[in-house]
Every structure is written in structure tokens, then in C-alpha cells.
Amino acid sequence: MLTIGTLAKRTGTKVQTIRYYEQIGLMPEPGRTEGGQRRYGNAELDRLAFIRHSRQLGFPLDAIRELLDLSDAPDRPCHEADEIARRQLKLVEQRMRRLKALRAELKRMVKECSGGKASQCRVLEVLRDHSECLTEHDQIGT
């Protein structure tokens, strides 16, 4: 019988995150002690490890939910899992391309910083000027 803290340590998750996963139905409601504390078994440990590994690969929680469902139903065809993975791969490659462009521009900025006053600073100048960059008006970050 594992406490939530042990589960957390073993999977590199925060305790609160585990409770959050329970809240949104990604982890099952575990058994409790008389005093009301959660106690887990190995099945839960495995499930959480699956979730965390998937998160580390960047899968959103919704996709993980689907993957867990598939994982629980061994007779269903697996092309759905494959689909999800391919989609994720595409996203990752998109982000990589974007980051590459960003890195190039940041490198240029840093390299050309005069080290003098803000008024001559290339960093600020480059930020002020859109014209040299790929003006894709879309989202970043995620």
C-alpha cells in the first residue's frame, strides 16, 4: 500500500498533481485509510507512470485519456494510438522549425549587442523592427 507521497516520488509527480488527475478523472479514486488518506496499489503506480511518460512526450491530457482507453482495451485496433502519436510528432516537428528560426534571430540579436547604452542596443532595435523577420502572425509558446 503506497501513500500519495510515495507515488509522487516514484513517478516524479507532485502530490497535488496526482490529486488533480483524480479530480479530472484521469486517475481512479483510490482506497482510503480509516482516517481518510489515499492508499494506492501497483496498478495505480503503473497508470500514473504511463501518464507522466506521455506528458513528457508532450501529449495533452485528452490524448492521454484516449491512449489509456486503448491501453485498457487490448482487442481494439491500434491505428488510433498510431494516429495520436503521428499527430504529436507533427506538432513536435512544427515547434522545432519555429524554435530554430527563433534561435537564429536571438543569436543575431545577442551577437550584435554593442555593449553600450540602450539607445544603441541592437537587441532593442531588432525588437522594434519587424521587417527583418518572418512576420507570421500566429501563436507561439505552446
Place this chain on the structure above:
Amino acid sequence: MLTIGTLAKRTGTKVQTIRYYEQIGLMPEPGRTEGGQRRYGNAELDRLAFIRHSRQLGFPLDAIRELLDLSDAPDRPCHEADEIARRQLKLVEQRMRRLKALRAELKRMVKECSGGKASQCRVLEVLRDHSECLTEHDQIGT
């Protein structure tokens, strides 16, 4: 005199986002018409362009705030701006390294999918198994 919609179009921002920037103090409170609609000048257009370009480079709003302050004080030494840019560059490089590892693992998963049933699916198997991957217990996504 520019309306908020014009400003939005010119900078590739949504109208609500501009109002949001105003709310958090990143954009100044502009003048208003008698009826209460916002009217902007070119200074505001430039400022917004600066913000958007910085966001496209992945700078968080806090960093942009600092950069704007620097930009407003031309006599301050620019090494702070340089610092911020370097920090950002480091973050970007970190993310790139991480994404590269992810891509490799995703590619492997996709390649080895048998196309059969979920019970033999490598995608699910790989997700179940942490041992082959760099088990860095830290955040992803951002």
C-alpha cells in the same frame, strides 16, 4: 487617430488582446472619443509592434515589460537587455534539445507500430515503459 481595430490589423493582434495588454499595464490607457471609444497614435502602434515581435520571439510578458522600460530610457546601459535576450536564447536552446529527444522517441514509436491490435502496439508499450528514455523529471510543454 487609429481605432483599436486598425491597430489590431496592423500588428496582427486581436482586439481583445490589446485591451488585455492595457489592463495589465503593458499598453498605456489611450485617449477616447466622446462616446468612449479608444483612439491611438503612432507611438502606441510602435509600442504594440515591439510587444508582438517580442512575443513572437517567445519572450514572456514580464521580460517584455523590462525591455520596454529599457527602451524608454536610452541612457541606461544595455547589458540588461542583452541579459534578457541571452536568457531567452538559453531557454530556446533547452527546448530544442528536449524536442529533439522527443522527436526521436516519437519517430521510433510510430515506426514500430505493428498495425495490429492494441495489445501488441509499440506505441502503447513504449508509453508504458519509462526505462528507455531520459527520465528527467521536469516540466514540459511551455
Place this chain on the structure above:
DNA sequence: CTTGAACCTAAAGTTGCTAGAGGATGTAGC
């Protein structure tokens, strides 16, 4: 039996926006 680490719930905060409701304004054409 005491101490203190680890547990509990519930609610709010984080980042950077986006979306919707419900209504007011501005401007172009007639």
C-alpha cells in the same frame, strides 16, 4: 503520548490570452 512530517479539502492563482453576452457608438449611404 508527543512531535512533526505528511496528509486532507477547498478555493484561488498562474500565463497569455480567447470567447461570449448584451449593449453603445460611429460612419456611410440615402
Place this chain on the structure above:
DNA sequence: GCTACATCCTCTAGCAACTTTAGGTTCAAG
């Protein structure tokens, strides 16, 4: 001057995926 109607306004809530805080309870070791 009047009517459409695109655009503007405020306010509130929502998104992902958690994290933090507050205020209290339980468990296990010594």
C-alpha cells in the same frame, strides 16, 4: 436627418495543466 450595420464598449467566464495557499487532520516513530 435617418437608418443600417460594422465596430466598439464592459464584464465575466473559460482554456491547459497545473501550483499555491490556508487551515486543519492523521500517521508513524521515538
